[in-house]
Amino acid sequence: MIPIGRGQQELIIRDRQIGKIVVATDTILNQQGQNVICVYVAIGQKTSSVAQVVTTLQENGAMEYTIIVAKTVDSPATLQYLAPYAREVLAEYFMYCERHTLIIYDGPSKQAQAYRHMSLLLKRPPGHKTYPGDSFYLHSRLLERAAKSRSQFDKNQSSQKS
Template identity: 80%
Template sequence: MVTICADEISKIIRERIEQYNTEVKIVNTGTVLQVGDGIARIYYLDEVMAGELVEFEESTVGIALNLESKNVGVILMGDAKPIDGRGEISASESRLIESPAHGIISRQSVYEPLQTGLIAIDSMIPIGRGQRELIIGDRQTSKTAVATDTILNQQGQNVVCVYVAISQKASSVAQVITSLQERGAMEYTIIVAETTNSPTTLQYLAPYTGAALAEYFMYHERQTLIIYDDPSKQAQAYRQMSLLLQRPPGREAYPGDVFYLHSRLLERAAKLSSQLGEGSMTALPIVETQSGDVLAYIPTNVISITDGVIGGNRIDCFLSWFREMSR
């Protein structure tokens, strides 16, 4: 019978610890079959899950979106750099761009108003902190003006505002930023902009990025306001990616999961319970219609998800009436 004393055991354990290799080994690798239009098809990537990051050579990163039997469809991400000309952003923390929405127990009833600054809207269609209120209408019906006025009205209210511009003209985004800067609103406002020249993958991810920023402040017991301008452009970008991935079309040639695209985004707006700090995230999505058609696929989707609707034609009436009363 062989006996081993405690000193020998500790010596063996110490040697094993010293020989332990702490380097992370990537064992799930694949071969790139095709790259084009921001889409890569990879063979033999068996263990990857939908939504996971895939790292390529030369520090390129993508997101696994299509899981097929013989290959995996990955959307490639571009360079996410600050566009305000103030240099790199130094950050000590990070968040996932997508996180599950809170359940009923984690929420509480909406009881605090969020004033837009427009008397007609605040009196007739009041918005509460933690709600989702849709702003809908045709082009040039002052939808963005209502959103920017709401941001300006939060000055001194201890509310962090996030404005997400999806596939907007760079000149239009610049006008919004200028109007906010002139009135000192950029001190409490974050702009997430993916213009028409941005890759479709970044246009698809921009709303989730803005939601993650707003959630950070909400979890730190702050009141936040996020504006999505607009989700229909995100759906178009997602449709382009789906066509490149050869996904089957659904209603009006959109993929069948477009409803889930917006529901999992807007459901993150909430008024947290007292145990979680009573922070809130109020969402104002802006949807542009064609000739007042509110029965199209994307408008009906977002209408069914949100708590209320502010119509574009009524917005023009509200603003004209307000301007007349202010004279």
């Protein structure tokens, strides 16, 4: 495994039912005692899958530092589309409180599908594979919002000089 440093991003790509969520759950569990707030976002997932993740986190005491944002497969497309933005607001709140956050984003393709449904209803012209042309920009912009605040950077620099 390759370690993930603060401020970095990691994309886990595998076939279905191979264990991506196990890796993500283990990453959350390994944050215990590290003063990190974890935000797990499940978009368009089965309710049973989300419940299984929550149960695992509860059994291991990780819910004390974990926030779950879930819009399951039976949620309207608009809520599935908006859920990652709720995640951003939560993570940025803790960032401004000078806390580190770990964000697990489960289901970006489901958010893209929800955005496609909304765009088709709004009669926006489809682009590549019937997705709106800006959907790929939308995802990259959403994922690039992760940042390290300047005040934390200054604190780390001054403590390293001492």
